[in-house]
Amino acid sequence: MKTIAEERGIGIETCTAILEEAESIAIDAIKRGIKVIISRSGMAFLLKQKCHIPVVDTKLTSGSYINAFEKIRMVNGPVAFFSIDKIQDNVRSLCYFLHVDANYYYFKDTEGAQAAVKQAIKDGNIFGVGGVLTKKFAEKLQLDYYTLENTREDIETALDTAQQILQSVLEGERRNHILQLHLKRYETIFNYTHDGIIAIDKKGKVEVVNKQADDILPLKNKPYEGRHIEEILPETKLPSVLQNGNKELDELMKIGNVIINTNRVPIIVDGEIEGVVATFRDIESIKNSEQKIRSSLHRKGLASRYRFADMIGESRAIRRAIRIAKSYAHTNSNILISGEIGTGKEMFAHAIHHESNRRNKPFVTINCTNYSSQALQADLLGYENGFSPFGIKGSKEGAFELAHGGTLFLDKIGDSPLEVQSLLARIIDAKEVRRIGGDKVIPIDVRIIASTSHNLTKDASQGHFLEELMYSLSVLTLHIPSLHERDMDYVLFCDTWFHRNFGADYVLYKKKIDIIVHYFQGYEWKGNIRQLSNIIERISVLLKNDMTVEEIISTLPHGGNELIRNQNVTLGKWTRSSIVEALTASHLNISRTARMLNCSRSTLYKKMKELNIKVNNIR
Numbered sequence: 102m103k104t105i106a107e108e109r110g111i112g113i114e115t116c117t118a119i120l121e122e123a124e125s126i127a128i129d130a131i132k133r134g135i136k137v138i139i140s141r142s143g144m145a146f147l148l149k150q151k152c153h154i155p156v157v158d159t160k161l162t163s164g165s166y167i168n169a170f171e172k173i174r175m176v177n178g179p180v181a182f183f184s185i186d187k188i189q190d191n192v193r194s195l196c197y198f199l200h201v202d203a204n205y206y207y208f209k210d211t212e213g214a215q216a217a218v219k220q221a222i223k224d225g226n227i228f229g230v231g232g233v234l235t236k237k238f239a240e241k242l243q244l245d246y247y248t249l250e251n252t253r254e255d256i257e258t259a260l261d262t263a264q265q266i267l268q269s270v271l272e273g274e275r276r277n278h279i280l281q282l283h284l285k286r287y288e289t290i291f292n293y294t295h296d297g298i299i300a301i302d303k304k305g306k307v308e309v310v311n312k313q314a315d316d317i318l319p320l321k322n323k324p325y326e327g328r329h330i331e332e333i334l335p336e337t338k339l340p341s342v343l344q345n346g347n348k349e350l351d352e353l354m355k356i357g358n359v360i361i362n363t364n365r366v367p368i369i370v371d372g373e374i375e376g377v378v379a380t381f382r383d384i385e386s387i388k389n390s391e392q393k394i395r396s397s398l399h400r401k402g403l404a405s406r407y408r409f410a411d412m413i414g415e416s417r418a419i420r421r422a423i424r425i426a427k428s429y430a431h432t433n434s435n436i437l438i439s440g441e442i443g444t445g446k447e448m449f450a451h452a453i454h455h456e457s458n459r460r461n462k463p464f465v466t467i468n469c470t471n472y473s474s475q476a477l478q479a480d481l482l483g484y485e486n487g488f489s490p491f492g493i494k495g496s497k498e499g500a501f502e503l504a505h506g507g508t509l510f511l512d513k514i515g516d517s518p519l520e521v522q523s524l525l526a527r528i529i530d531a532k533e534v535r536r537i538g539g540d541k542v543i544p545i546d547v548r549i550i551a552s553t554s555h556n557l558t559k560d561a562s563q564g565h566f567l568e569e570l571m572y573s574l575s576v577l578t579l580h581i582p583s584l585h586e587r588d589m590d591y592v593l594f595c596d597t598w599f600h601r602n603f604g605a606d607y608v609l610y611k612k613k614i615d616i617i618v619h620y621f622q623g624y625e626w627k628g629n630i631r632q633l634s635n636i637i638e639r640i641s642v643l644l645k646n647d648m649t650v651e652e653i654i655s656t657l658p659h660g661g662n663e664l665i666r667n668q669n670v671t672l673g674k675w676t677r678s679s680i681v682e683a684l685t686a687s688h689l690n691i692s693r694t695a696r697m698l699n700c701s702r703s704t705l706y707k708k709m710k711e712l713n714i715k716v717n718n719i720r
């Protein structure tokens with residue numbers, strides 16, 4: 102058999118054994134990983150009863166008997182044929198035609214084999230024909246005997262059968278492995294998810310309840326499995342899903358003292374409802390875990406700071422912008438926010454991120470202005486050790502990587518250098534980045550919100566902005582109205598911010614504030630909300646320093662146009678004393694003073710030098 106197997110490239114292990122040893126040899130082989138056993142009839146019969154793996158019988162076919170008849174023909178007397186299986190009819194026919202006085206003896210085990218041989222001798226048979234099992238007893242009882250051998254064909258047939266069985270065993274094992282893997286995976290999800298899970302069968306009987314379900318819900322009557330769902334939780338509404346087959350998603354329910362968010366989904370197999378699975382979460386715990394995620398993002402400076410609820414404004418224009426922005430928030434498309442400077446574009450970007458389902462993922466801001474192209478690329482892509490454009494040691498994550506899963510806000514995109522624009526267009530298209538000096542391509546899932554106060558279409562037509570990038574960014578567009586388009590919103594801003602600045606003392610200043618706010622009527626606010634906010638801060642400081650309304654108004658530019666012109670203040674009209682006053686009011690904080698005077702720090706420094714204002718301990 103080994104030779105035939107080798108010829109056919111089949112790996113087998115062979116061993117010779119007497120019947121009594123067969124079982125232990127087979128068990129050892131199974132332990133070594135043998136999957137199928139091939140054995141001769143008698144032994145195969147025994148092994149089939151003792152082993153749990155398939156045993157292939159090398160059955161004796163009529164071919165095996167042919168050689169025996171050479172010998173039998175010479176026998177002068179009755180011949181006994183011993184077999185475990187029924188002896189084939191064509192062997193019987195052969196005996197008949199060759200006038201062999203044949204007797205047939207069958208047995209089932211070793212004892213039976215011995216009894217058969219004895220019986221044959223007793224019946225006067227002078228010759229025996231059979232396998233190795235009866236041979237042993239024939240020799241012992243001195244009965245002439247012919248041992249039947251399997252033909253090559255018998256062995257080939259047995260090997261073929263064994264090979265087929267092996268393939269189906271291996272296939273079965275493979276399927277079983279996959280099944281086990283699925284089961285293990287579901288078991289792990291089931292036990293380690295944060296959700297509580299309860300599954301019932303089609304009769305409403307509980308099949309499984311995970312630990313989380315037990316922790317979250319006030320379940321009764323342990324053990325739950327096998328009980329009707331109503332017995333353990335009367336208020337779940339699972340039976341109604343069982344009846345109507347409709348899934349119910351994202352529903353809030355109060356069970357006992359717990360408020361849960363639940364999904365109830367029917368299990369439908371071949372159109373039949375076979376059961377229902379309910380998953381649910383304790384609302385408090387959702388809030389807590391969201392809180393944890395958000396506070397960790399806050400620690401890293403990667404959380405959005407504003408929500409729509411923080412936005413001041415009741416005008417139609419701003420309410421419309423908020424409505425559009427909210428509808429955009431629930432998509433994943435890129436958004437281009439346009440509007441004049443200081444209108445709140447960045448605030449909208451934060452609020453959109455917070456409203457979206459990316460809210461618990463990072464919000465990363467890149468200001469595209471005042472950047473060298475090299476620095477901007479390094480911030481966007483990150484770099485590997487040795488490739489920092491500034492010679493800094495170590496590697497750094499780029500903004501795209503940092504924002505993975507969340508939102509990347511590209512502030513003042515219209516100011517970005519052209520080569521950065523084409524880099525951005527490539528990344529948006531490929532949805533992957535590679536750090537500078539890196540060889541790993543990193544797939545990214547980032548929603549981009551870009552803002553600009555430029556007219557990008559015009560910039561693109563003049564070659565200052567890449568058309569391709571403009572289209573990639575402006576899948577959705579949002580225009581933020583200027584303050585002068587927002588009716589009386591400036592009054593709301595004044596009210597809110599003066600209240601915030603004065604707190605309980607607001608009433609003391611109310612009259613003066615009202616006069617000043619009245620004076621704002623008709624202003625064009627070219628610097629929009631940022632300008633208004635700075636002016637309110639400045640006025641608050643001056644009011645706290647007991648300046649009269651007249652004095653304050655005299656520090657303000659007269660008329661809308663002048664206010665507009667004063668935007669990039671030259672400080673031309675500021676007197677030495679008003680600058681000193683502002684410095685004092687801001688406790689010598691130069692940035693704050695510049696904001697109060699609505700100018701840049703450098704303009705302020707220049708003017709201070711001009712007016713010979715020297716200050717120590719400037720902050």
Ligand SMILES: Nc1ncnc2c1ncn2[C@@H]1O[C@H](COP(=O)(O)OP(=O)(O)OP(=O)(O)O)[C@@H](O)[C@H]1O
Nearest residue numbers: 411412413414441442443444445446447448630631
């Ligand atoms: N509706 C609003 N309610 C309250 N504060 C607002 C509102 N809109 C804008 N602000 C405030 O005004 C200031 C300017 O807003 P923001 O920076 O978002 O404007 P921007 O349009 O992005 O400015 P820039 O054009 O300079 O980039 C910020 O301090 C912001 O918090």
